Amino acid sequence: MSKDKKRIKRRCKKTLDVIITYCILIIVAFIFFFPCLWLILASFSKSGSIYSFDGFFPKEYGLDAFITLFTDTVMYNYQRWFLNTLFIASCSCILGTLLTILTAYCMSRFRFKSRKAMMKTTLVLGMFPSFMGTIAVYLIMTQFHLVNQMWGLILIYSAQAPMGYMVQKGFFDTIPYSIDEAARIDGASNFEIFRKFILPMSKPMLVYTALTSFTWPWSDFILPKMLLQDKNLYTVAVGLMSLGETEFARFAAGSIIIAIPIIILYFCLVKYMINGMSAGAVKE
Amino acid sequence: MANLSLKHIYKVYPNGTKAVNDFNMDIKDKEFIVFVGPSGCGKSTTLRMIAGLEKITYGELTIADEVVNSLEPKERDIAMVFQNYALYPHMTIYENIAFGLRTRKVNKKIIDEKVKEAAKTLGIEEYLYKKPKEMSGGQRQRVALGRAIVREPKVMLLDEPLSNLDAKLRTQMRSEIVKLHKKLNTTFIYVTHDQVEAMTMGTRIVVMKDGFVKQIDSPKNLYRYPSNKFVASFIGSPQMNFFNVTLKKQNNDVKVEFLNVKEEISIPFDKLVKIKPNFLDGTKEVVLGIRSENISLKKSSNSLKMKVSHVEELGNETLVYGDLDLNNDAIGDSPTKVIIKIPGFKEIEAGSIVDISLDFSFLHLFDKESEESILKRVPDNNYVNVEVKDNKLDLFGLEFNLPKAILLPSSSYEALIPLEAIKVKEGDKVKVKENEEVDEKYLLTLDINEHVLFALNEKKYQSVDISIDMSQITLLKDGKEVICPVERNNVFVGEFINKKIKDGKIKSHNEYYLKFLDEEFPSTDLITKKMCQAYDDRRVFHEKFSFSFRPSSIKISDSGVKGKVIKEMDYGNNKKYVTLKVKDHEIVVLDSKAKVDDEVYITFNIDEIGVTEIGRDIKVI
Numbered sequence: 004m005s006k007d008k009k010r011i012k013r014r015c016k017k018t019l020d021v022i023i024t025y026c027i028l029i030i031v032a033f034i035f036f037f038p039c040l041w042l043i044l045a046s047f048s049k050s051g052s053i054y055s056f057d058g059f060f061p062k063e064y065g066l067d068a069f070i071t072l073f074t075d076t077v078m079y080n081y082q083r084w085f086l087n088t089l090f091i092a093s094c095s096c097i098l099g100t101l102l103t104i105l106t107a108y109c110m111s112r113f114r115f116k117s118r119k120a121m122m123k124t125t126l127v128l129g130m131f132p133s134f135m136g137t138i139a140v141y142l143i144m145t146q147f148h149l150v151n152q153m154w155g156l157i158l159i160y161s162a163q164a165p166m167g168y169m170v171q172k173g174f175f176d177t178i179p180y181s182i183d184e185a186a187r188i189d190g191a192s193n194f195e196i197f198r199k200f201i202l203p204m205s206k207p208m209l210v211y212t213a214l215t216s217f218t219w220p221w222s223d224f225i226l227p228k229m230l231l232q233d234k235n236l237y238t239v240a241v242g243l244m245s246l247g248e249t250e251f252a253r254f255a256a257g258s259i260i261i262a263i264p265i266i267i268l269y270f271c272l273v274k275y276m277i278n279g280m281s282a283g284a285v286k287e
Numbered sequence: 288m289a290n291l292s293l294k295h296i297y298k299v300y301p302n303g304t305k306a307v308n309d310f311n312m313d314i315k316d317k318e319f320i321v322f323v324g325p326s327g328c329g330k331s332t333t334l335r336m337i338a339g340l341e342k343i344t345y346g347e348l349t350i351a352d353e354v355v356n357s358l359e360p361k362e363r364d365i366a367m368v369f370q371n372y373a374l375y376p377h378m379t380i381y382e383n384i385a386f387g388l389r390t391r392k393v394n395k396k397i398i399d400e401k402v403k404e405a406a407k408t409l410g411i412e413e414y415l416y417k418k419p420k421e422m423s424g425g426q427r428q429r430v431a432l433g434r435a436i437v438r439e440p441k442v443m444l445l446d447e448p449l450s451n452l453d454a455k456l457r458t459q460m461r462s463e464i465v466k467l468h469k470k471l472n473t474t475f476i477y478v479t480h481d482q483v484e485a486m487t488m489g490t491r492i493v494v495m496k497d498g499f500v501k502q503i504d505s506p507k508n509l510y511r512y513p514s515n516k517f518v519a520s521f522i523g524s525p526q527m528n529f530f531n532v533t534l535k536k537q538n539n540d541v542k543v544e545f546l547n548v549k550e551e552i553s554i555p556f557d558k559l560v561k562i563k564p565n566f567l568d569g570t571k572e573v574v575l576g577i578r579s580e581n582i583s584l585k586k587s588s589n590s591l592k593m594k595v596s597h598v599e600e601l602g603n604e605t606l607v608y609g610d611l612d613l614n615n616d617a618i619g620d621s622p623t624k625v626i627i628k629i630p631g632f633k634e635i636e637a638g639s640i641v642d643i644s645l646d647f648s649f650l651h652l653f654d655k656e657s658e659e660s661i662l663k664r665v666p667d668n669n670y671v672n673v674e675v676k677d678n679k680l681d682l683f684g685l686e687f688n689l690p691k692a693i694l695l696p697s698s699s700y701e702a703l704i705p706l707e708a709i710k711v712k713e714g715d716k717v718k719v720k721e722n723e724e725v726d727e728k729y730l731l732t733l734d735i736n737e738h739v740l741f742a743l744n745e746k747k748y749q750s751v752d753i754s755i756d757m758s759q760i761t762l763l764k765d766g767k768e769v770i771c772p773v774e775r776n777n778v779f780v781g782e783f784i785n786k787k788i789k790d791g792k793i794k795s796h797n798e799y800y801l802k803f804l805d806e807e808f809p810s811t812d813l814i815t816k817k818m819c820q821a822y823d824d825r826r827v828f829h830e831k832f833s834f835s836f837r838p839s840s841i842k843i844s845d846s847g848v849k850g851k852v853i854k855e856m857d858y859g860n861n862k863k864y865v866t867l868k869v870k871d872h873e874i875v876v877l878d879s880k881a882k883v884d885d886e887v888y889i890t891f892n893i894d895e896i897g898v899t900e901i902g903r904d905i906k907v908i
């Protein structure tokens with residue numbers, strides 16, 4: 004076989020590889036993007052009912068669903084649900100982030116009895132799905148009179164957040180311990196080391212933790228559905244589920260609006276989610 | 288600026304690994320001490336224990352006469368420079384240097400002055416408002432130094448600060464650190480594994496291996512008088528040459544037989560007068576060490592043959608590699624490998640056979656088994672043959688009256704006389720051959736009828752009169768000890784116990800006792816504190832200890848433990864010891880009144896106790 008033929012064959016094979024790869028990527032992207040697209044289009048449905056769709060897509064388009072979401076608050080007070088969700092998610096985010104970071108810092112920096120046992124236990128417990136404990140959580144919250152109260156939810160979300168401290172601990176482990184030691188010799192206390200050195204060097208991890216601590220309560224359904232009975236205390240997820248079957252466009256519009264804060268939050272914080280905060284600290 | 292004292296310092300990890308073993312050292316103010324040794328020898332651990340970053344398992348660390356074992360690093364007034372710089376990456380250089388002062392609430396104006404002064408000293412003024420990532424390795428290390436010096440600490444600790452720098456920068460920084468030491472006038476403790484750094488920087492060097500201190504001395508003395516084979520091989524480049532030999536004394540010479548090759552040389556005994564005599568019988572294997580610059584390429588009546596394997600011309604000197612075994616080529620760990628350093632250029636053909644001569648003034652001899660030097664600069668003992676006749680000790684013709692305590696049949700004996708036991712005063716009986724200055728004292732080489740005896744003294748003399756403290760000597764007959772030094776410790780096996788004493792229905796307090804000789808002796812506050820500090824948990828109450836007391840720490844009194852005097856040992860000059868029989872134990876006590884068969888009571892001065900944990904052989908007190 005001549006050299007030219009070999010070259011042509013290699014080029015054809017490469018082109019075919021690229022075509023197949025892109026086809027697979029397009030299919031996967033379509034599978035992921037289609038529900039979003041469908042939901043966005045559904046939110047612009049004029050009739051509102053899913054039964055009036057022409058096949059997959061609405062027959063007529065309009066902004067009625069978005070308008071009624073904020074104007075028709077007698078039956079379905081979306082504004083209220085939105086503020087409730089924002090309050091619960093914000094409080095849970097602050098408390099959860101604080102507890103997670105502190106737990107991870109302790110596990111990373113201090114050596115104490117049963118540390119390894121605790122780490123193994125949390126790892127094993129994390130393997131069980133969280134809804135396994137819902138009945139127990141409900142009973143406990145009943146005992147503490149925290150059913151039908153937003154603080155009940157905030158406490159559960161905040162208390163459960165540190166269970167996932169492993170990622171943060173892994174990050175703290177990468178910050179050289181000699182920085183702690185240098186600071187200790189310079190006269191800093193443990194809290195000062197944490198506040199003045201570890202936290203400023205952990206901005207990417209703080210952002211990641213804050214985002215995950217915010218998104219879970221923001222989009223959770225099971226716990227609020229179980230613990231919140233008063234319609235005025237509903238979160239968006241529970242509230243949207245209570246909508247009637249003919250209110251599908253409003254459901255879709257509500258779902259799209261609730262995604263907006265997370266997208267904004269992500270774009271605001273993404274600049275901190277970069278590596279290299281500890282560059283220059285130690286010789287690598 | 289402060290003195291440091293490390294007494295019986297140990298670092299034992301929970302799994303039982305001993306990282307540092309019985310580290311003892313006194314560091315004077317303004318000294319530059321270098322800890323040197325191979326990786327894992329415990330030098331950094333010791334430094335970190337001084338810094339307070341690592342807990343001291345046992346022992347006592349004193350900085351400026353204050354015990355600091357339980358103090359936090361910030362309370363010890365020390366500063367430390369880390370191997371990897373450990374700068375604060377999110378702070379500017381100014382903030383990095385100022386941080387230590389800010390935490391101590393120093394006035395802002397003073398901080399500014401001090402930071403700028405430190406930056407000027409280290410030549411980093413123009414980088415003050417930059418971040419560490421914008422600086423080179425050498426500049427970062429200067430920042431780390433600046434952060435340490437700005438606080439004007441009592442002690443500066445440096446943990447391999449130059450090991451991350453390239454060779455040129457390292458040499459430059461080395462001299463800068465030495466200059467800094469002179470300028471700051473403070474105590475420096477510097478850890479390195481580089482013997483060149485150690486030799487060029489330290490006023491004293493601590494050589495460590497496997498957690499043990501192998502030798503503490505000045506660079507010059509370490510090189511000239513290594514006390515063991517490890518130090519001899521670790522210090523000096525190229526490494527010292529070692530050969531396995533046997534030594535046999537023949538008249539005024541010592542015949543040296545090389546074991547791996549059939550070679551022999553004779554060394555005048557004058558060069559080996561400090562050697563332990565039991566190594567001169569031609570049976571014990573000894574390691575002979577000699578540095579490469581003390582071997583020359585010349586023929587003499589005592590020269591050896593060497594086959595040259597290769598030559599390295601370094602410009603100012605030439606290294607000649609070869610082997611005493613003419614069938615070998617000095618590759619690998621040949622026991623007969625030789626390295627010779629000669630000044631200037633010398634063209635020698637590989638494979639040629641040359642004559643080499645050893646400079647006997649620079650010989651080192653080590654026991655093959657223990658690897659300890661048997662030719663120490665200051666010998667531990669005088670090993671001599673003595674005659675005992677009519678209760679008089681004949682030492683090379685000089686007669687000494689034996690005290691009543693030593694009653695021996697007339698015969699010849701081998702004697703071990705410690706240097707401290709020989710007391711000298713100005714006189715004319717004994718000629719002093721040499722006065723060698725050793726650590727602010729003089730090692731006197733005494734010539735007694737053409738025999739040599741060593742003594743230590745504060746002054747130097749031309750001739751002296753001598754006396755011997757017989758309580759310190761050991762006499763042996765056919766290798767068996769017939770007289771032993773009396774000032775040996777009395778040792779008892781026992782335990783440390785506590786008892787809860789109820790003061791009322793609820794209140795109670797603990798009382799602590801040392802239990803030995805089947806008796807319980809109340810512990811003093813000091814001893815209790817030291818024992819409890821040494822152990823974090825209740826293990827202190829479960830371990831077996833050996834408690835030791837010097838004879839002077841035990842007193843005969845009206846009450847206490849009952850015993851019977853079985854022997855009196857009168858050494859004259861009001862120095863009398865008695866041996867007591869107490870519950871199957873023989874205890875030696877310094878006492879001038881008790882007589883044989885007297886029944887007496889003894890008390891122990893607990894504050895003068897020595898305590899060693901038997902299980903792990905750790906000296907707790």
